[in-house]
Amino acid sequence: MKLIVRWLLLAAALLLVAHLSPGVSVNSFGAALVAALVLGLLNLLVRPLLVLLTLPVTVLTLGLFLFVINALMFWAAAGLLAGFKVDGFGSALIGSVIYSIASTIIDVAIEHLFED
Template sequence: MKLLAKWLLSAVALLAVAHLYSGVDVQSFGSALIAAFVIGLLNVFLRPVLVVLTLPVTVVTLGLFLFVINALMFWSAAGILDGFHVRGFGAALIGSLIYTVLGMVINSALDRLFSK
């Protein structure tokens, strides 16, 4: 149940990102659901590999390179899907930052809700 709620709220967060920032476009709630799913899959399977491969750069930049990896995951999802568009890497960076903050709020709320 928690996973389903997180997926639905992540789609809402993507719609919020598109509303707050003009560099990200989401055509519909269905597109947001699919995009949230694809971003989740990329974060589960591809992100850990990229984090390990770029570990030296991440250490040298004191972890700031992780923002670049998050932006690449966000931008990659937009490249794969039709109803989700990001206007360049800068827009992916800003969009992924907003999406990450909203995701942290969602996780915190769901942890409190489902811990009872």
């Protein structure tokens, strides 16, 4: 139940990102659901490998390169899907920051909602 609620809220957060960021567009809530799923899978499978491979750059930039990795994951998800569009890297960077903030807020809210 917790996973489904989180998925639905992350899809809604993606719609919020599309509303706040001019370079990001999502066609429908269904497209947002698929995009949230693809973003989750990319972050689960590809992001750890990218973080490991770019560790020296990440250390040199004091962790700021992780923003670039997040933006690349956001942009890659948009490239894989038809109903989710990101105009460029700048839009992906802004969109990924907004999405990350929303995701953190959602995670905290869900932890408080589903406390044992």
